[in-house]
Amino acid sequence: MSAATQPKLDTSSAQTRQALIEAGGAVFAEVGFHNATVREICRRAGANGAAVNYHFGDKDALYREVLAYYQARALQKFPLDMGVQPGAPAPERLRAFVRSFLLRIFDHSSDAWHGKLISREMIDPTSALDAIVVERIRPQAQHLAAIVRELIGGQADPETVRLCSFSLVSQCLFYHHCQPVVSRLFPEQKFSTEQVEKLADHITSFSLAAIKACSRRGEEAERPLAPKKSASSPRRLRAAR
Amino acid sequence: MSAATQPKLDTSSAQTRQALIEAGGAVFAEVGFHNATVREICRRAGANGAAVNYHFGDKDALYREVLAYYQARALQKFPLDMGVQPGAPAPERLRAFVRSFLLRIFDHSSDAWHGKLISREMIDPTSALDAIVVERIRPQAQHLAAIVRELIGGQADPETVRLCSFSLVSQCLFYHHCQPVVSRLFPEQKFSTEQVEKLADHITSFSLAAIKACSRRGEEAERPLAPKKSASSPRRLRAAR
DNA sequence: TGCCAATTCAAACGAGCGTTTGAAATATCG
Protein backbone atom coordinates (compact mmCIF):
# COMPACT_ATOMS: atom_id res chain seq x y z
CA MET A 1 0.00 0.00 0.00
CA SER A 2 2.62 2.53 -0.91
CA ALA A 3 1.31 6.08 -1.10
CA ALA A 4 4.46 7.28 -2.72
CA THR A 5 2.70 8.05 -5.98
CA GLN A 6 1.77 11.60 -5.05
CA PRO A 7 4.24 14.31 -4.22
CA LYS A 8 4.39 15.48 -0.59
CA LEU A 9 3.98 19.17 -0.22
CA ASP A 10 4.16 19.42 3.51
CA THR A 11 6.85 17.44 5.22
CA SER A 12 5.84 13.86 5.53
CA SER A 13 6.49 13.94 9.24
CA ALA A 14 4.09 16.80 9.89
CA GLN A 15 1.44 15.11 7.77
CA THR A 16 1.69 11.93 9.76
CA ARG A 17 1.59 13.79 13.04
CA GLN A 18 -1.53 15.63 11.98
CA ALA A 19 -3.20 12.46 10.74
CA LEU A 20 -2.45 10.79 14.05
CA ILE A 21 -3.88 13.67 16.03
CA GLU A 22 -7.07 13.67 13.99
CA ALA A 23 -7.50 9.92 14.11
CA GLY A 24 -6.70 10.02 17.81
CA GLY A 25 -9.36 12.67 18.39
CA ALA A 26 -11.94 10.51 16.68
CA VAL A 27 -11.04 7.30 18.47
CA PHE A 28 -10.56 8.85 21.91
CA ALA A 29 -13.88 10.65 21.58
CA GLU A 30 -15.68 7.52 20.47
CA VAL A 31 -14.46 4.98 23.00
CA GLY A 32 -12.49 6.93 25.58
CA PHE A 33 -8.83 6.90 26.39
CA HIS A 34 -8.68 3.54 28.12
CA ASN A 35 -10.61 1.66 25.46
CA ALA A 36 -8.82 3.30 22.56
CA THR A 37 -6.01 1.30 21.01
CA VAL A 38 -2.92 2.69 19.42
CA ARG A 39 -3.28 0.20 16.61
CA GLU A 40 -6.74 1.47 15.68
CA ILE A 41 -5.57 5.07 15.74
CA CYS A 42 -2.64 4.25 13.48
CA ARG A 43 -4.87 2.24 11.18
CA ARG A 44 -7.28 5.17 10.74
CA ALA A 45 -4.38 7.54 10.23
CA GLY A 46 -2.98 5.25 7.56
CA ALA A 47 0.23 5.04 9.52
CA ASN A 48 2.36 2.23 10.82
CA GLY A 49 1.68 0.82 14.24
CA ALA A 50 4.87 2.33 15.59
CA ALA A 51 4.04 5.83 14.40
CA VAL A 52 2.51 7.01 17.65
CA ASN A 53 5.59 6.10 19.63
CA TYR A 54 7.92 7.57 17.07
CA HIS A 55 6.13 10.92 16.76
CA PHE A 56 4.78 11.39 20.27
CA GLY A 57 6.64 9.06 22.56
CA ASP A 58 3.70 7.10 23.92
CA LYS A 59 -0.08 6.91 23.98
CA ASP A 60 -0.38 9.35 26.88
CA ALA A 61 1.62 12.01 25.09
CA LEU A 62 -0.51 11.63 21.97
CA TYR A 63 -3.61 12.01 24.11
CA ARG A 64 -2.29 15.21 25.65
CA GLU A 65 -1.52 16.60 22.21
CA VAL A 66 -4.97 15.64 20.94
CA LEU A 67 -6.55 17.35 23.91
CA ALA A 68 -4.52 20.51 23.44
CA TYR A 69 -5.19 20.60 19.71
CA TYR A 70 -8.96 20.32 19.94
CA GLN A 71 -9.07 22.55 22.97
CA ALA A 72 -7.51 25.34 20.93
CA ARG A 73 -9.94 24.74 18.06
CA ALA A 74 -12.97 24.60 20.32
CA LEU A 75 -12.04 27.79 22.11
CA GLN A 76 -12.12 29.75 18.89
CA LYS A 77 -15.14 27.97 17.50
CA PHE A 78 -17.33 27.99 20.61
CA PRO A 79 -16.30 30.84 22.91
CA LEU A 80 -17.92 30.69 26.32
CA ASP A 81 -20.18 33.64 25.63
CA MET A 82 -21.08 32.53 22.09
CA GLY A 83 -20.59 36.09 20.93
CA VAL A 84 -23.09 37.46 23.40
CA GLN A 85 -21.97 40.71 25.00
CA PRO A 86 -20.86 40.50 28.64
CA GLY A 87 -23.31 43.31 29.31
CA ALA A 88 -26.25 41.41 27.91
CA PRO A 89 -29.08 40.40 30.25
CA ALA A 90 -28.28 37.38 32.37
CA PRO A 91 -31.01 35.17 30.86
CA GLU A 92 -29.60 35.78 27.42
CA ARG A 93 -26.09 34.96 28.60
CA LEU A 94 -27.39 31.81 30.21
CA ARG A 95 -28.98 30.69 26.99
CA ALA A 96 -25.72 31.36 25.16
CA PHE A 97 -23.87 29.28 27.72
CA VAL A 98 -26.24 26.34 27.37
CA ARG A 99 -26.21 26.48 23.57
CA SER A 100 -22.44 26.68 23.50
CA PHE A 101 -22.17 23.76 25.88
CA LEU A 102 -24.55 21.55 23.92
CA LEU A 103 -23.14 22.45 20.55
CA ARG A 104 -19.65 21.61 21.73
CA ILE A 105 -20.81 18.16 22.78
CA PHE A 106 -23.09 17.39 19.86
CA ASP A 107 -21.20 19.10 17.06
CA HIS A 108 -21.21 16.57 14.27
CA SER A 109 -18.48 18.18 12.25
CA SER A 110 -15.50 15.93 11.94
CA ASP A 111 -13.04 18.11 13.75
CA ALA A 112 -15.00 18.86 16.88
CA TRP A 113 -14.02 16.25 19.37
CA HIS A 114 -13.25 18.54 22.23
CA GLY A 115 -16.61 18.44 23.93
CA LYS A 116 -16.75 14.68 23.74
CA LEU A 117 -13.20 14.33 24.98
CA ILE A 118 -13.82 16.46 28.05
CA SER A 119 -17.14 14.78 28.63
CA ARG A 120 -15.36 11.44 28.70
CA GLU A 121 -12.64 12.81 30.91
CA MET A 122 -15.27 13.75 33.47
CA ILE A 123 -16.46 10.18 33.74
CA ASP A 124 -13.29 8.19 33.30
CA PRO A 125 -10.46 10.51 34.25
CA THR A 126 -6.91 10.24 33.05
CA SER A 127 -3.90 12.06 34.43
CA ALA A 128 -4.88 14.94 32.16
CA LEU A 129 -7.99 15.78 34.16
CA ASP A 130 -6.23 17.98 36.71
CA ALA A 131 -4.98 20.31 34.01
CA ILE A 132 -8.34 20.26 32.25
CA VAL A 133 -10.17 21.26 35.41
CA VAL A 134 -7.86 24.20 35.93
CA GLU A 135 -7.63 25.35 32.33
CA ARG A 136 -11.10 24.69 31.00
CA ILE A 137 -13.67 23.56 33.50
CA ARG A 138 -13.00 26.01 36.31
CA PRO A 139 -13.21 29.06 34.04
CA GLN A 140 -16.46 27.74 32.63
CA ALA A 141 -17.76 27.10 36.13
CA GLN A 142 -16.90 30.62 37.18
CA HIS A 143 -18.46 32.04 34.04
CA LEU A 144 -21.66 30.13 34.75
CA ALA A 145 -21.60 30.97 38.45
CA ALA A 146 -21.47 34.67 37.62
CA ILE A 147 -24.56 34.32 35.45
CA VAL A 148 -26.42 32.32 38.08
CA ARG A 149 -25.39 34.74 40.80
CA GLU A 150 -26.80 37.62 38.83
CA LEU A 151 -29.99 35.70 38.10
CA ILE A 152 -30.53 34.95 41.76
CA GLY A 153 -29.75 38.52 42.70
CA GLY A 154 -29.44 39.90 46.16
CA GLN A 155 -26.78 38.19 48.21
CA ALA A 156 -26.69 34.88 46.51
CA ASP A 157 -25.69 32.07 48.83
CA PRO A 158 -22.55 30.47 47.33
CA GLU A 159 -23.91 27.00 47.96
CA THR A 160 -27.13 27.83 46.16
CA VAL A 161 -25.13 29.20 43.25
CA ARG A 162 -23.08 26.03 43.16
CA LEU A 163 -26.10 23.75 43.28
CA CYS A 164 -27.91 25.66 40.56
CA SER A 165 -24.81 25.63 38.37
CA PHE A 166 -24.54 21.89 38.79
CA SER A 167 -28.20 21.49 37.96
CA LEU A 168 -27.59 23.35 34.73
CA VAL A 169 -24.47 21.55 33.66
CA SER A 170 -25.91 18.18 34.56
CA GLN A 171 -28.80 18.65 32.16
CA CYS A 172 -26.39 19.52 29.36
CA LEU A 173 -24.13 16.55 30.00
CA PHE A 174 -26.90 14.02 30.47
CA TYR A 175 -27.75 13.44 26.84
CA HIS A 176 -24.17 12.68 25.99
CA HIS A 177 -23.30 10.64 29.07
CA CYS A 178 -26.45 8.56 28.97
CA GLN A 179 -26.94 8.33 25.24
CA PRO A 180 -26.96 4.50 25.41
CA VAL A 181 -29.94 4.59 27.74
CA VAL A 182 -31.74 7.48 26.10
CA SER A 183 -31.58 5.90 22.69
CA ARG A 184 -32.90 2.62 24.09
CA LEU A 185 -35.74 4.30 25.93
CA PHE A 186 -36.67 6.58 23.05
CA PRO A 187 -35.24 5.24 19.81
CA GLU A 188 -36.78 8.16 17.94
CA GLN A 189 -34.67 10.65 19.87
CA LYS A 190 -32.15 12.18 17.51
CA PHE A 191 -29.49 14.74 18.20
CA SER A 192 -29.62 16.79 15.05
CA THR A 193 -28.69 20.42 15.20
CA GLU A 194 -32.30 21.50 15.47
CA GLN A 195 -32.98 18.97 18.20
CA VAL A 196 -30.03 20.41 20.07
CA GLU A 197 -31.56 23.84 19.74
CA LYS A 198 -34.80 22.52 21.19
CA LEU A 199 -32.83 20.97 24.01
CA ALA A 200 -31.11 24.27 24.67
CA ASP A 201 -34.49 25.95 24.77
CA HIS A 202 -35.83 23.49 27.27
CA ILE A 203 -32.81 23.48 29.56
CA THR A 204 -32.62 27.26 29.55
CA SER A 205 -36.26 27.94 30.30
CA PHE A 206 -36.52 25.04 32.74
CA SER A 207 -33.56 26.33 34.70
CA LEU A 208 -34.46 30.00 34.50
CA ALA A 209 -37.76 29.29 36.16
CA ALA A 210 -36.09 27.16 38.79
CA ILE A 211 -33.40 29.71 39.57
CA LYS A 212 -35.96 32.43 39.90
CA ALA A 213 -37.71 30.27 42.47
CA CYS A 214 -34.42 29.78 44.32
CA SER A 215 -34.03 33.52 44.32
CA ARG A 216 -37.46 34.01 45.92
CA ARG A 217 -36.80 31.34 48.50
CA GLY A 218 -33.48 32.91 49.34
CA GLU A 219 -35.11 36.26 49.94
CA GLU A 220 -37.62 34.86 52.37
CA ALA A 221 -35.12 33.03 54.56
CA GLU A 222 -31.84 34.84 54.41
CA ARG A 223 -28.79 34.41 56.62
CA PRO A 224 -28.34 30.84 57.89
CA LEU A 225 -25.40 31.73 60.15
CA ALA A 226 -25.52 35.35 61.19
CA PRO A 227 -27.65 35.77 64.24
CA LYS A 228 -25.71 38.87 65.28
CA LYS A 229 -26.20 40.87 62.16
CA SER A 230 -29.85 41.68 62.05
CA ALA A 231 -30.31 42.60 58.47
CA SER A 232 -33.49 44.57 58.54
CA SER A 233 -34.85 43.35 55.29
CA PRO A 234 -38.35 42.22 55.82
CA ARG A 235 -39.74 40.97 52.60
CA ARG A 236 -38.24 41.98 49.32
CA LEU A 237 -34.80 42.85 50.42
CA ARG A 238 -32.31 44.15 47.94
CA ALA A 239 -30.15 45.37 50.78
CA ALA A 240 -26.87 46.44 49.24
CA ARG A 241 -24.22 46.21 51.89
CA MET B 1 -16.43 -10.78 57.17
CA SER B 2 -19.52 -12.67 56.11
CA ALA B 3 -21.49 -15.56 57.50
CA ALA B 4 -20.00 -15.53 60.96
CA THR B 5 -23.13 -17.17 62.27
CA GLN B 6 -22.29 -20.76 61.58
CA PRO B 7 -18.84 -22.17 61.08
CA LYS B 8 -19.30 -24.53 58.18
CA LEU B 9 -22.90 -25.50 58.11
CA ASP B 10 -23.30 -23.78 54.83
CA THR B 11 -21.55 -25.51 51.99
CA SER B 12 -18.15 -24.16 51.20
CA SER B 13 -19.20 -23.77 47.60
CA ALA B 14 -22.09 -21.47 48.46
CA GLN B 15 -19.83 -19.43 50.70
CA THR B 16 -17.34 -18.92 47.92
CA ARG B 17 -20.08 -18.03 45.47
CA GLN B 18 -21.45 -15.43 47.85
CA ALA B 19 -18.02 -14.00 48.56
CA LEU B 20 -17.39 -13.68 44.83
CA ILE B 21 -20.71 -11.93 44.28
CA GLU B 22 -20.02 -9.46 47.05
CA ALA B 23 -16.45 -8.78 45.98
CA GLY B 24 -17.66 -8.52 42.40
CA GLY B 25 -20.29 -5.98 43.40
CA ALA B 26 -17.66 -3.84 45.06
CA VAL B 27 -15.13 -4.02 42.24
CA PHE B 28 -17.65 -3.59 39.41
CA ALA B 29 -19.19 -0.62 41.19
CA GLU B 30 -15.81 0.97 41.81
CA VAL B 31 -14.16 0.69 38.42
CA GLY B 32 -16.84 -0.59 36.07
CA PHE B 33 -17.14 -3.88 34.28
CA HIS B 34 -14.43 -3.32 31.70
CA ASN B 35 -11.80 -2.11 34.12
CA ALA B 36 -12.57 -4.74 36.73
CA THR B 37 -10.28 -7.75 36.76
CA VAL B 38 -11.23 -11.25 37.73
CA ARG B 39 -8.01 -11.53 39.67
CA GLU B 40 -8.85 -8.56 41.88
CA ILE B 41 -12.35 -9.88 42.55
CA CYS B 42 -10.96 -13.26 43.54
CA ARG B 43 -8.32 -11.65 45.70
CA ARG B 44 -10.93 -9.65 47.64
CA ALA B 45 -13.12 -12.71 47.96
CA GLY B 46 -10.17 -14.66 49.35
CA ALA B 47 -10.62 -17.17 46.57
CA ASN B 48 -8.38 -18.67 43.97
CA GLY B 49 -8.01 -16.98 40.63
CA ALA B 50 -9.93 -19.73 38.90
CA ALA B 51 -12.92 -19.51 41.25
CA VAL B 52 -14.96 -17.19 39.06
CA ASN B 53 -14.75 -19.52 36.10
CA TYR B 54 -15.46 -22.57 38.20
CA HIS B 55 -18.52 -21.15 39.97
CA PHE B 56 -19.98 -18.90 37.28
CA GLY B 57 -18.45 -19.89 33.98
CA ASP B 58 -16.93 -16.58 33.01
CA LYS B 59 -16.67 -12.94 33.97
CA ASP B 60 -19.84 -11.98 32.11
CA ALA B 61 -21.91 -14.56 33.94
CA LEU B 62 -20.58 -13.37 37.29
CA TYR B 63 -21.49 -9.83 36.34
CA ARG B 64 -25.04 -10.85 35.47
CA GLU B 65 -25.37 -12.63 38.80
CA VAL B 66 -24.00 -9.63 40.65
CA LEU B 67 -26.47 -7.39 38.87
CA ALA B 68 -29.40 -9.67 39.63
CA TYR B 69 -28.38 -10.08 43.25
CA TYR B 70 -28.08 -6.40 44.05
CA GLN B 71 -31.11 -5.57 41.96
CA ALA B 72 -33.20 -7.82 44.17
CA ARG B 73 -31.73 -6.27 47.31
CA ALA B 74 -32.21 -2.72 46.05
CA LEU B 75 -35.81 -3.36 45.10
CA GLN B 76 -36.71 -4.24 48.65
CA LYS B 77 -34.50 -1.62 50.23
CA PHE B 78 -35.36 1.33 48.00
CA PRO B 79 -38.80 0.88 46.45
CA LEU B 80 -39.61 3.41 43.78
CA ASP B 81 -42.15 5.23 45.92
CA MET B 82 -40.00 5.18 49.08
CA GLY B 83 -43.06 4.19 51.06
CA VAL B 84 -45.03 7.20 49.92
CA GLN B 85 -48.62 6.41 49.04
CA PRO B 86 -49.53 6.43 45.36
CA GLY B 87 -52.33 8.79 46.27
CA ALA B 88 -50.00 11.32 47.84
CA PRO B 89 -49.66 14.73 46.23
CA ALA B 90 -47.41 14.76 43.18
CA PRO B 91 -44.77 17.05 44.72
CA GLU B 92 -44.41 14.67 47.63
CA ARG B 93 -44.06 11.71 45.30
CA LEU B 94 -41.48 13.60 43.29
CA ARG B 95 -39.45 14.26 46.37
CA ALA B 96 -39.63 10.58 47.29
CA PHE B 97 -38.45 9.66 43.83
CA VAL B 98 -35.46 11.98 43.97
CA ARG B 99 -34.49 10.87 47.47
CA SER B 100 -34.77 7.23 46.51
CA PHE B 101 -32.68 7.80 43.41
CA LEU B 102 -29.92 9.64 45.25
CA LEU B 103 -29.84 7.27 48.18
CA ARG B 104 -29.49 4.32 45.85
CA ILE B 105 -26.45 5.92 44.26
CA PHE B 106 -24.81 7.30 47.38
CA ASP B 107 -25.69 4.60 49.85
CA HIS B 108 -22.45 3.96 51.70
CA SER B 109 -23.49 0.66 53.19
CA SER B 110 -21.33 -2.12 51.95
CA ASP B 111 -24.03 -4.12 50.23
CA ALA B 112 -25.64 -1.40 48.17
CA TRP B 113 -23.88 -1.46 44.87
CA HIS B 114 -26.93 -1.52 42.68
CA GLY B 115 -27.24 2.19 42.08
CA LYS B 116 -23.57 2.50 41.20
CA LEU B 117 -23.70 -0.53 38.94
CA ILE B 118 -26.61 0.83 36.93
CA SER B 119 -25.07 4.26 36.88
CA ARG B 120 -21.93 2.76 35.34
CA GLU B 121 -23.97 0.72 32.93
CA MET B 122 -25.53 3.92 31.61
CA ILE B 123 -22.16 5.34 30.70
CA ASP B 124 -20.22 2.30 29.63
CA PRO B 125 -22.80 -0.28 28.61
CA THR B 126 -22.31 -4.01 28.59
CA SER B 127 -24.55 -6.59 26.99
CA ALA B 128 -26.62 -6.44 30.18
CA LEU B 129 -27.90 -2.93 29.48
CA ASP B 130 -30.79 -4.01 27.26
CA ALA B 131 -32.29 -6.10 30.05
CA ILE B 132 -31.61 -3.39 32.61
CA VAL B 133 -33.42 -0.80 30.53
CA VAL B 134 -36.47 -3.02 30.23
CA GLU B 135 -36.54 -4.32 33.78
CA ARG B 136 -35.40 -1.36 35.82
CA ILE B 137 -34.97 1.88 33.94
CA ARG B 138 -38.15 1.92 31.89
CA PRO B 139 -40.40 1.29 34.90
CA GLN B 140 -38.63 4.07 36.75
CA ALA B 141 -38.99 6.36 33.73
CA GLN B 142 -42.70 5.62 33.55
CA HIS B 143 -43.10 6.15 37.27
CA LEU B 144 -41.38 9.51 37.00
CA ALA B 145 -43.26 10.46 33.84
CA ALA B 146 -46.54 9.88 35.63
CA ILE B 147 -45.51 12.24 38.41
CA VAL B 148 -44.30 14.89 35.99
CA ARG B 149 -47.45 14.55 33.90
CA GLU B 150 -49.58 15.15 36.94
CA LEU B 151 -47.45 18.10 37.98
CA ILE B 152 -47.78 19.72 34.59
CA GLY B 153 -51.48 19.02 34.53
CA GLY B 154 -53.84 19.65 31.66
CA GLN B 155 -52.92 17.75 28.55
CA ALA B 156 -49.25 17.45 29.10
CA ASP B 157 -47.24 17.32 25.90
CA PRO B 158 -45.37 13.97 25.88
CA GLU B 159 -42.20 15.64 24.71
CA THR B 160 -42.35 18.15 27.53
CA VAL B 161 -42.86 15.33 30.00
CA ARG B 162 -39.87 13.52 28.58
CA LEU B 163 -37.63 16.56 28.68
CA CYS B 164 -38.61 17.40 32.23
CA SER B 165 -38.04 13.82 33.32
CA PHE B 166 -34.59 13.86 31.79
CA SER B 167 -33.83 17.15 33.49
CA LEU B 168 -34.68 15.54 36.80
CA VAL B 169 -32.76 12.35 36.33
CA SER B 170 -29.76 14.17 34.97
CA GLN B 171 -29.40 16.20 38.13
CA CYS B 172 -29.50 13.05 40.24
CA LEU B 173 -26.92 11.25 38.16
CA PHE B 174 -24.55 14.16 37.80
CA TYR B 175 -22.90 13.95 41.18
CA HIS B 176 -22.05 10.33 40.70
CA HIS B 177 -21.03 10.51 37.05
CA CYS B 178 -18.90 13.60 37.46
CA GLN B 179 -17.57 13.02 40.94
CA PRO B 180 -13.96 13.30 39.71
CA VAL B 181 -14.62 16.80 38.46
CA VAL B 182 -16.87 17.90 41.30
CA SER B 183 -14.35 16.86 43.93
CA ARG B 184 -11.59 18.71 42.10
CA LEU B 185 -13.64 21.86 41.72
CA PHE B 186 -14.93 21.80 45.28
CA PRO B 187 -12.75 19.57 47.44
CA GLU B 188 -14.95 20.35 50.42
CA GLN B 189 -17.97 18.75 48.77
CA LYS B 190 -18.82 15.55 50.62
CA PHE B 191 -21.56 13.09 49.96
CA SER B 192 -22.60 12.20 53.47
CA THR B 193 -26.15 11.15 54.09
CA GLU B 194 -27.15 14.62 55.23
CA GLN B 195 -25.51 16.20 52.19
CA VAL B 196 -27.51 13.84 50.04
CA GLU B 197 -30.66 14.99 51.77
CA LYS B 198 -29.71 18.59 51.02
CA LEU B 199 -29.12 17.60 47.42
CA ALA B 200 -32.52 15.95 47.25
CA ASP B 201 -34.07 19.11 48.62
CA HIS B 202 -32.38 21.25 46.05
CA ILE B 203 -33.14 19.04 43.07
CA THR B 204 -36.76 18.64 44.10
CA SER B 205 -37.51 22.29 44.69
CA PHE B 206 -35.43 23.40 41.70
CA SER B 207 -37.34 21.07 39.42
CA LEU B 208 -40.75 21.66 40.93
CA ALA B 209 -40.47 25.34 40.19
CA ALA B 210 -39.26 24.62 36.69
CA ILE B 211 -42.03 22.16 35.94
CA LYS B 212 -44.61 24.55 37.27
CA ALA B 213 -43.31 27.07 34.78
CA CYS B 214 -43.54 24.50 31.98
CA SER B 215 -47.12 23.91 33.02
CA ARG B 216 -47.99 27.61 32.80
CA ARG B 217 -46.30 27.92 29.45
CA GLY B 218 -48.29 24.97 28.20
CA GLU B 219 -51.56 26.43 29.39
CA GLU B 220 -50.93 29.73 27.68
CA ALA B 221 -50.18 27.99 24.43
CA GLU B 222 -53.25 25.81 24.60
CA ARG B 223 -55.91 28.08 25.90
CA PRO B 224 -56.40 30.11 22.71
CA LEU B 225 -57.52 26.92 21.03
CA ALA B 226 -54.19 25.62 20.00
CA PRO B 227 -52.45 26.61 16.84
CA LYS B 228 -50.81 23.48 15.47
CA LYS B 229 -47.34 23.59 16.86
CA SER B 230 -45.23 26.67 16.62
CA ALA B 231 -42.91 25.65 19.35
CA SER B 232 -39.74 25.66 17.32
CA SER B 233 -39.80 29.32 16.42
CA PRO B 234 -37.37 31.61 18.19
CA ARG B 235 -38.51 31.33 21.74
CA ARG B 236 -38.75 34.23 24.05
CA LEU B 237 -36.25 34.15 26.79
CA ARG B 238 -38.43 35.58 29.47
CA ALA B 239 -38.66 33.22 32.33
CA ALA B 240 -41.90 32.54 34.11
CA ARG B 241 -43.07 35.71 35.65
C1' DT C 1 25.05 10.70 -7.93
C1' DG C 2 26.10 9.31 -3.18
C1' DC C 3 25.72 10.03 1.55
C1' DC C 4 23.22 10.73 5.82
C1' DA C 5 19.56 11.70 8.72
C1' DA C 6 14.71 11.25 9.11
C1' DT C 7 10.92 8.38 8.64
C1' DT C 8 8.35 4.08 7.84
C1' DC C 9 7.80 -0.67 8.31
C1' DA C 10 7.04 -5.70 9.77
C1' DA C 11 8.03 -8.24 13.50
C1' DA C 12 8.52 -9.21 18.05
C1' DC C 13 8.75 -8.26 23.19
C1' DG C 14 6.86 -8.10 27.79
C1' DA C 15 2.98 -7.29 30.64
C1' DG C 16 -1.80 -7.93 31.88
C1' DC C 17 -5.99 -9.91 30.88
C1' DG C 18 -9.75 -13.90 30.96
C1' DT C 19 -9.61 -18.48 30.88
C1' DT C 20 -8.07 -23.44 31.05
C1' DT C 21 -5.79 -27.31 33.02
C1' DG C 22 -4.67 -31.21 35.80
C1' DA C 23 -3.39 -32.36 40.12
C1' DA C 24 -4.06 -31.75 45.11
C1' DA C 25 -7.18 -31.09 48.86
C1' DT C 26 -11.60 -31.65 50.75
C1' DA C 27 -16.26 -33.14 51.28
C1' DT C 28 -19.90 -36.87 50.58
C1' DC C 29 -21.68 -41.26 51.26
C1' DG C 30 -22.46 -46.50 50.71
Add this chain to the structure above:
DNA sequence: CGATATTTCAAACGCTCGTTTGAATTGGCA
Protein backbone atom coordinates in the same frame (compact mmCIF):
# COMPACT_ATOMS: atom_id res chain seq x y z
C1' DC D 1 -12.94 -46.91 55.72
C1' DG D 2 -12.52 -46.40 51.01
C1' DA D 3 -14.47 -44.83 46.65
C1' DT D 4 -16.28 -40.99 44.43
C1' DA D 5 -17.63 -36.38 43.53
C1' DT D 6 -16.76 -31.65 44.54
C1' DT D 7 -13.93 -27.78 45.33
C1' DT D 8 -9.39 -25.41 45.52
C1' DC D 9 -4.99 -24.43 43.80
C1' DA D 10 -0.63 -22.99 41.23
C1' DA D 11 0.66 -22.80 36.81
C1' DA D 12 0.26 -21.83 32.26
C1' DC D 13 -2.29 -20.89 27.81
C1' DG D 14 -3.84 -17.72 24.26
C1' DC D 15 -4.90 -13.22 23.36
C1' DT D 16 -4.51 -8.13 23.05
C1' DC D 17 -2.32 -4.30 24.48
C1' DG D 18 1.54 -0.53 24.37
C1' DT D 19 5.96 -0.41 23.16
C1' DT D 20 10.61 -1.55 21.17
C1' DT D 21 13.68 -2.97 17.61
C1' DG D 22 16.50 -3.05 13.63
C1' DA D 23 16.25 -3.06 8.96
C1' DA D 24 14.20 -0.92 4.77
C1' DT D 25 12.75 3.25 2.60
C1' DT D 26 12.56 8.02 1.75
C1' DG D 27 13.97 12.90 1.27
C1' DG D 28 17.36 16.66 1.46
C1' DC D 29 21.72 18.22 0.14
C1' DA D 30 26.76 18.42 -1.31
